[in-house]
Amino acid sequence: MKITFKIIFVFIVIVSAGCKKFLDRPPLTVDTDETAWTSEEKLRLYANKYYTEFFVGYGNGYTTTGAPLVGFTNSDDMVVQGNQPNFTRAVPNSGIWSYTTVRSINIMLDRIETKMSGILSPAAKTHWLAIGRFFRAFRYSQLVQNYGDVPYYTREIFDNEPDELYKPRTPRNEVMDGVYDDLKFAMQNVRLDDGDQNVNRYVVAGFVSRLALTEGTWQKYYYKNNTQAKKFLDLAVEAADMVISSGRYDINTDYKTIFTSKELKGNKECVLYRNYDPAVGVTHAIASYGNLAESTLNGPTSDLLKAYILTNGQTWENPGTVNASFNLDNMIVTRDSRFEATFYSKPSLLNRGAYYYITKFLPREVEKRTQVDMLPMPPEFTGDKNETDAPVLRYAEVLLNWIEAKVELDDLGGGVVTQSDIDKSINKIRNRPLAPEAVTKGVVKTAPLSLVAIPADPSRDPQVSALLWEVRRERRMEFAFETLRLADLRRWSKLEYMDNNLNTDLITGGWINFQTQLPSVLTAANVGKIAVVSANGTEVVYNGTNAAAMTGFYKNLTNVARLPFINQANINPYLTPVGIVEMNDYKARGYVLKQTQGWPQN
Amino acid sequence: MKRQLLMLLLSVILVTVNAVAQQVTVTGKITSSGDGLPIPGATIRVKGSAGATQTNNDGIYTIKANQGDILQFAYMGMTAQERTVGSSTTINIALVEDSEGLNEVVVVGYGTQKKGSLTGAITSVNVEKVFGNRPIPDAARGLQGAVPGLSVVVPSGEVGSDPIIRIRGQIGSVNGTNNPLILVDNVEIPSMQYVNPNDIENISILKDAASTAIYGSKAAFGVILITTKKGAGATGTKVTYSNNFIWQSPFKDIDIAGIDGLEYTLDAHENMKQPGPAGGFWRIDRTSFQKIKDWQAKYGGVVGNDDPIVYGRDWYWDGAQKFGYRIYDPVAAMVKDHNFSQMHNLGLNGKSGNTNYNLSVGYLGQEGMMKPAKHDDYRRFTPSLTLTTKVTDYLTIRGGVRYADGTKRNPTSLNSDAFAADPWLYLYRWSRLFPIGVQEQGQDIIDPAFSARMSNDQIRAEKFLNLDLGTTINITKAWDIQADYAYSTQNNLLTSSVPYVQGRTHWYGVEALRDGNGAQVYVDENGNPTNTGGIPAYKFPLTDHTLKANTYFSQDNFRSKRNTLNILSNYKLDLKDHQFKFLVGSNLVAYDFSSQYSTRTNLLNNDNPQYNFAVGTETSGGSANWDSQFGVFGRVNYAYKDKYLLEATLRRDATSVFQRADLKWRTYPGASAGWVISNEDFMNNLKSTVSFAKLRASWGFIGDQSVANLITLASMGYSKNSWLTSGGVPNFQLGTPPALPKDVTWQDIEHMNLGVDFRFFNNKLGVTAEVFQRYTRNMILGGEALPATYGAAPPVGNFGDLRTRGWEINLDFNHQFGNGLRLSIDANLADAVTFITKGTDHNLAWENRLLSNPYSTGRRYGDVYGFVTDRLYQKEDFVYDSNGNFVQTNIVWNGTSKRTNKLVGNNPVYQTYFEDGNQTMLISPGDVKFVDVNGDGYIDAGNGTNGNPGDRVVVGNTTPRYQYGFRVGADYKGFSLSLFFQGVGERKIWGSGQLAIPGYFAKEGAMPQAIAGNYWKPDRTDAFYPRAWNMNGADEGYVMRTQSKYMLDMSYLKIKNITLGYSLPTSLLKRIKVANARVYISLENFITFDNLRGLPIDPEAISGVSMLRSGGNYNLGRTGTSNPAFKSASAGLQVGF
Structure with a gap:
């Protein structure tokens, strides 16, 4: 037995000696926080993940969150067959902000300072700090727009710092002052050119014009804080100026082409676009939702149709010599050219909300191929196989941000808006080239807006100046069915535009002469279910015998209005409440999470 | 092959030799009483002497002994017998199997131990008995139900897949694997598919840490110790061959609802006050529903399952959407029935x-x-x-x-x-x-x-x-x-x-059907082209599938x-x-x-x-x-x-x-x-x-x-x-x-x-x-x-x-x-x-x-928390006005006011928690009525904590409880019969997807007939399921929340196997120079008793688990949507030369 133990002992000694190495097997295929921060290339890879998060474009695959047309159906531009989308009307059981991105960016900023000083050149370091601060400011802007006051952190918080983690909400202005500094820093320090499809200073400035305009107008209308408003509106102007004065961008593409091109590379209207390519499996579904084969519940409201300005620059109520009728054929040639580029030329049952089919994201040649030539649908316009590139930040938006900020600054001590400002922005957009197919149809450019002849719009909100009204109208036409409308209404404090009781044009759709255009709808089954509404609001319900009278804005009588959300106790449609579970969690741990402004605290 | 168990030396019995009598040569044959097959390698010794001999491959032995000597006949795993040598020189012995013999040697960690001396929790599997001649593709399936504390679950019918094996409980840690260590001759194998069940001589299941500790760092969740067959004990060569021919068919009817399912979709659409026709890519309304019934009357049995689809007869396009009149049989198209x-x-x-x-x-x-x-x-x-x-x-x-x-x-x-x-x-x-x-x-x-x-x-x-x-x-x-x-x-x-791949697609729009000259084709209501009149015909466009x-x-x-x-x-x-x-x-x-x-x-x-x-x-x-x-x-x-x-x-x-x-x-x-x-x-x-x-x-x-x-x-x-x-x-x-x-x-x-x-x-x-x-x-x-x-x-x-x-x-x-x-x-x-x-x-x-x-x-x-189902609301539960319409009332709970249908009685318990306040979700006849568990006069989910669970209690547990196995075997003169039952006494899950949840996606439409034929309608008030609803792809919604009544009861009893075998008599085999031969028929998984009320779900199924996709989200995690489990009948032959 002694021998046995000797043998075993020797064996153990030998093996143990070799063991140290034998048992040293770290993961082979990942970097760690300790090993990753070694080159600018890796830092760039780290920052790459923010692109798809902040620059959604048309989304990815069937994921359409944040994408136009389907991601934003709750606005006064859209009528939905059935129930209209509602605002949140009760505090949810659970739901709160996400700080995942904030933490990720704060780690990036920290590591640049603490681990990469000897690795990055000073210029590179400044650039990447600026990139990080740009994304951080972007994220906080979004958080603030949702929740108002939010906890503000500029560093990674650890699990042993409960007082930090559970700290009270930071006042919005404090957060936004931080955002302001980040944005300023980014605008001054991001590289002018950082390579193909990467964020450069103009992309930053373009987004700053949006973020700053947003905060400026929130401050002006919601918080009524003119100091903060001016601060951010000035920043918006400054940022937009930077983009405009660069001379890199222009309005030189016909409207529809911007949304339907397979290739937006080099397009001067795109400050930033997202490339799609089926060869690498990156495609989207936005075009399919408007491919004239897919039926949809969401269509344009009459309210939107009425907002399109006439080609002579006037509103439909004061048409002058232009025929202002809402007949679709007529609207195509008498409304601003963007109307023609946004809708299919015939009423269609496929759009069940309005019978006007939105083809803004469908190329003209596909429309012709399937509707005129009666050829099969190209597969890349079905399902999630769409390859068209997405404009992420359009130069037109920068121009409209710029002019709107200028107009808003007018009564805050900014300079007076001049005709030249209007010409550089709104009129430049109105002078955009027309598609040859549109010209063939008889579409013409809309007359320029003149400060001395601003249209007198009887439907104008009396609280809004005539000029600002036209600026806002221009945005509405320009960005129809994109991503901005609801956010615009919020920052203008004008969500009441979406109240169905205050605005009856929200539940009606396109103008239809049923007898000639959609006779198949006039069936016995639809008696008492559909109606038409005239331009001045008279409603005629289909009763089976009044087919001849069935001309007007289409109204589906089964549509249900939005539930009340304006001036309701304990409902604030402007800001998002946090969940009860989260508030209870704070309480259980001896902290207080205050409910969002306008929502019940208990 | 059957009797070639591992040879081990028997303990020496020391008795003094006391022999002066006349020596004779005794011969004979040793067989197994079970199947009558000869036993090679059995030991024969004269009691008290050191000399011993062994049987050859045919079970024949020869030994010299004196009259009056006692011969001892022994074989591992059999009860030893003794005979006194008399005048006859031929002694044939049929040894009886001693499957539970205490001297049986059990394989333990790095060694063996007499069964009687075991102190840890170790079960030794009698492989011969458990696997028998069953048509089992792998050892894991064979072990199901055979060992107490060894849980084997076959979550899908996918062939070539490994079952889920757990020893003593379903979870040992949240982040560990929970898998037992599977060792074949002390070497870890990653899959049970890698060892042929026929090569296995012995399986030991090591269950407690005292037994597995010797295996250390990977043995925390038990060890399955497989020992393979080694060479024979007796000199010579033996050839064996066995086979199984297996016929398979789905073990359970897959009954996907036809007309009743369409009616459900339609009812759900109407119950939810949705505009326009019901359905998704294919629409349905009351008019088309009547047409569907007419179609059945006219063409049912005339138009075959795979006859071409004809416009006008089978479907109709109204300019924006398609209506179908004909119903098809996806199960016949997709599932092999044999x-x-x-x-x-x-x-x-x-x-x-x-x-x-x-x-x-x-x-x-x-x-x-x-x-x-x-x-x-x-x-x-x-x-x-x-x-x-x-x-x-x-x-x-x-x-x-x-x-x-x-x-x-x-x-x-x-x-x-x-x-x-x-x-x-x-x-x-x-x-x-x-x-x-x-x-x-x-x-x-x-x-x-x-x-x-x-x-x-x-x-x-x-x-x-x-x-x-x-x-x-x-x-x-x-x-x-x-x-x-x-x-x-x-x-x-x-x-x-x-x-x-290209094909005609019916998901989106249609194309006009044109004749060879490009002219629009018109058809009558039977789909036949017309020269005059008729309706314009359409066809599905040819598109790229990929x-x-x-x-x-x-x-x-x-x-x-x-x-x-x-x-x-x-x-x-x-x-x-x-x-x-x-x-x-x-x-x-x-x-x-x-x-x-x-x-x-x-x-x-x-x-x-x-x-x-x-x-x-x-x-x-x-x-x-x-x-x-x-x-x-x-x-x-x-x-x-x-x-x-x-x-x-x-x-x-x-x-x-x-x-x-x-x-x-x-x-x-x-x-x-x-x-x-x-x-x-x-x-x-x-x-x-x-x-x-x-x-x-x-x-x-x-x-x-x-x-x-x-x-x-x-x-x-x-x-x-x-x-x-x-x-x-x-x-x-x-x-x-x-x-x-x-x-x-x-x-x-x-x-x-x-x-x-x-x-x-x-x-x-x-x-x-x-x-x-x-x-x-x-x-x-x-x-x-x-x-x-x-x-x-x-x-x-x-x-x-x-x-x-x-x-x-x-x-x-x-x-x-x-x-x-x-x-x-x-x-x-x-x-x-x-x-x-x-x-x-x-x-x-x-x-x-x-x-x-x-x-x-x-x-x-x-544990699954859910509401407790009381019953379905009926018409009498509500208050009506003189026109027969619901009287409504405002119910305020926790500061939220909702207008709902008034219930009869003085202090009725309201459930407006499940309503969204939009006058669509309104508790009505046919909806689920819950039990007011906490007695606060209102049904809700509280704040989701232990302290305030609302009216929720534990309504089931997803782990298989009371797992059992039961085997009865009989043999007689070469015939043997065994029946093996296996089951789970208790397991309940809240299902996922259309096969489990009523109204899961009524718009898309597939559902089991068990649901479509048994939901509440005004003329079917005693139904099991509530009135039709469309949850648009959610497993919970409205009143279809996790609740006692609609938990899937996944307990079951399966007659896993019935085997009947016959060993041909040696006398017959000798003539054809075959040492042994056995024929058998076996029925595997043939009869299942479950409590799923006809839902086409295997009670063993685990939602989202299949070898085809890791991460538990196979087919979006929907219960029962994998390759159907099957039953099989087999026949086979086993011969040795």
Whole structure:
């Protein structure tokens, strides 16, 4: 037995000696926080993940969150067959902000300072700090727009710092002052050119014009804080100026082409676009939702149709010599050219909300191929196989941000808006080239807006100046069915535009002469279910015998209005409440999470 | 082959030789009483003498003896017999199987032990009996129900898949694997598919830590110890061959609703006050519903399932949407109703000089159930060779090769880019208005059957090779040293390709049907073209089912290797009354793998998919990892007069998984003791009744390190991003580091076991009962929940504790009647319950812990919280006005006011919690009425905490409880019959998807007839299911919340197997020079009793679990949507030469 133990002992000694190495097997295929921060290339890879998060474009695959047309159906531009989308009307059981991105960016900023000083050149370091601060400011802007006051952190918080983690909400202005500094820093320090499809200073400035305009107008209308408003509106102007004065961008593409091109590379209207390519499996579904084969519940409201300005620059109520009728054929040639580029030329049952089919994201040649030539649908316009590139930040938006900020600054001590400002922005957009197919149809450019002849719009909100009204109208036409409308209404404090009781044009759709255009709808089954509404609001319900009278804005009588959300106790449609579970969690741990402004605290 | 069990030396019986009588030569044949087959290698000795002989391959022996001598006949596993030599020189003996013999040798960790001396929780499986001649493709399926405490669940009917195996409870840790360690001849194998059940000689299930501690770092959740057949004991060569021919069909009717389902969809649409027609891609309204019924009356039985679809007769386009009139049969199009599989085993086995050898080749060819697939099958080829040679008296060398080559083929999902689902999901997705298995205008329509048919095979080729080399050095008779080295390697190649496919698509718009001249075709209501009148006809457009750019050829290669070195030394010390056994050893394992995949798109050749025919974009990637373990261990066994038994083990383990040196090493002890009461003198009087009685107890500590080595680091991975350069090249990205884990180290598993073994009536009846507790301490868990401001998942650490308690009972009974009829009964039953004794929320007060956290402190694992169903509301429950309309009332609860239908009675309990306040969801007749559990006069979910669960209580547990198996066997004169029952006493889940949840996606339309034929309607008020509702793809909504009545009761009893066999008489076989022959028929999985009320769901199913997709989200996690489980009937033959 002694021998046995000797043998075993020797064996153990030998093996143990070799063991140290034998048992040293770290993961082979990942970097760690300790090993990753070694080159600018890796830092760039780290920052790459923010692109798809902040620059959604048309989304990815069937994921359409944040994408136009389907991601934003709750606005006064859209009528939905059935129930209209509602605002949140009760505090949810659970739901709160996400700080995942904030933490990720704060780690990036920290590591640049603490681990990469000897690795990055000073210029590179400044650039990447600026990139990080740009994304951080972007994220906080979004958080603030949702929740108002939010906890503000500029560093990674650890699990042993409960007082930090559970700290009270930071006042919005404090957060936004931080955002302001980040944005300023980014605008001054991001590289002018950082390579193909990467964020450069103009992309930053373009987004700053949006973020700053947003905060400026929130401050002006919601918080009524003119100091903060001016601060951010000035920043918006400054940022937009930077983009405009660069001379890199222009309005030189016909409207529809911007949304339907397979290739937006080099397009001067795109400050930033997202490339799609089926060869690498990156495609989207936005075009399919408007491919004239897919039926949809969401269509344009009459309210939107009425907002399109006439080609002579006037509103439909004061048409002058232009025929202002809402007949679709007529609207195509008498409304601003963007109307023609946004809708299919015939009423269609496929759009069940309005019978006007939105083809803004469908190329003209596909429309012709399937509707005129009666050829099969190209597969890349079905399902999630769409390859068209997405404009992420359009130069037109920068121009409209710029002019709107200028107009808003007018009564805050900014300079007076001049005709030249209007010409550089709104009129430049109105002078955009027309598609040859549109010209063939008889579409013409809309007359320029003149400060001395601003249209007198009887439907104008009396609280809004005539000029600002036209600026806002221009945005509405320009960005129809994109991503901005609801956010615009919020920052203008004008969500009441979406109240169905205050605005009856929200539940009606396109103008239809049923007898000639959609006779198949006039069936016995639809008696008492559909109606038409005239331009001045008279409603005629289909009763089976009044087919001849069935001309007007289409109204589906089964549509249900939005539930009340304006001036309701304990409902604030402007800001998002946090969940009860989260508030209870704070309480259980001896902290207080205050409910969002306008929502019940208990 | 049947009787070639491992040869072991019998203990020497010392009796003085006392022989002066006349010597005679006795011959005879030794057979097994069970099947009448000869037993080779049985030992015959003259009682009291040292001389012994063995039977040859035909069971024949010859021995010289004196008249009056007593001959002893013995064979391992059989009850020994004695005969006195008389005048006859021929003595034939039929040995009776002694399956529960206490002298039977059980394989334990690194050694063997007499069954009677076991002190730990170890079950030895009688492989012959349990596997028998059943058509089982792998050992795991064969073990189902055979061992108490061993849970084997077959979650889908996918052929070639591994069942889920758990020992003693379903969970041992949240982050560990929970898988038992499966060892074949002491070498770990990654899949049960890699060992041919026919090669297995013995399986031991090691359940408690005292037994498994010797295996150390990977054995925390039990060990399945498989010993394969080695060479024969007797000189000579034996050839055996057996086969099974198997006919399969789905074990359960798959009844997908037709007209009733469409009515459900329509009713749901109307109940929800939705505008326009119901349905999705195919619409339905009251008018078309009538047409559907008319169609059935007119064409039902006239138009066949696969007759072409005709416009006008079968469907109609109203300018914006399609209405179908005809219903199709997706099950007939997709599921094979009969199928053929086969198994063959060929063995060559023998001994030559000092060398034993065993060569075996097994073949399995199994068919899956997907009818249109080019292939849906699994084939496996398992050759193996073992050799043992005794070089000298003290040196034995052994070596072996084990190889498994398995190939599974099934269609590549053409939808993989979109839904990560295969054709099975689509069979169970769309209403029966969706054409399937039919053509239009001579061309195929894109449907699940078409997708399956047009797709190329996905080929999963897995090769496993194990080489081992070992030696035993017998230094003295009592002391040996064994060293075994094994190299095993896995080479898996997954090939898939998506071809370019076109078909007529009925998802979107339509095209005008034109004749050869381009003129619009008009048809009448029968679909016949008309010259005058009629309606304009349409057709489905021909489209790309797969885009050229999405076609591809892809291969994914996985290669792993594992080196195992075991060195150990045994020493036996026999001091008469005191018996010692010592074992010391070491175990060293190194494992690594690498994998690589590459894909090239734009496949030009559909019929011969290869990289060379793909001309598009290339993508590639791969992975690699490695780990290693080392352990030294020792064990001491002590027995005093076979009465008092003690065993102690100690093991020191190290793993590479934990990076920090101070966290790598751990020491784990184990001890067990037994008391054989029946060997005490005071029990002698009871010997006739109590043949054997033993009490035993064990305690052990063992470490688990079965977590990824990533878990200890703040790792940052690189991945592809969908942001493209202008040239279309995807960016890569580097992930955000997670919160730094807190010194993650071993999870400690403490296991206690108490057991009793009793045998009664001369060993005929045996009872084994055990209770155990397994405590997982320092369980690796995510940290305490932190507020969203933390921005990351809380760091993991050894924060949790978990406790499993359970019991097991096993009964066996054997009796041979005087007429030769032998009867055997085996039964077992086991249960285990797990509690999370410490979760991440342990710092929160009990009342603040969330119900939604399955690992909350104090939670029983698997508990499901839900409402308690009372009944369905009926018309009489509501108040109506004079016009018969509902009277409404405002109900205010927690500050929210909702207007709802008024209930009769003074203080009715309202349920406006389930309403959205929009006047659509209004509790009405046919909706579920819940029990007001907390008596607050209102039904709600509280705030989701233990303290305020609202009206929710535990309504079920998802773990299988009370698992049992029951076998009855009888044999008589060569005939044998066995029946095997297996079941689960209790298991309840809240299902997922359209097969389980009423109204899950009424718009899409597929649902079981069991739901469609039994939901509440004004004229069916006694229905089981509530009124029709469409939840738009959610498993819970409105009143269809997790609740007592609609939990799926997944308990079941299956008659797993019925086998009838017959061994041909030797006299007959002799003439054809066959040593033995047996024929049998076997019915597998034939009858199932379940409580699913006709839902087409296998009660064993686990939602979202299939070998085809890891991560539990196969077919979007919907219950029962995988390859249907099947029953089979088989017939086979087993011959030996």
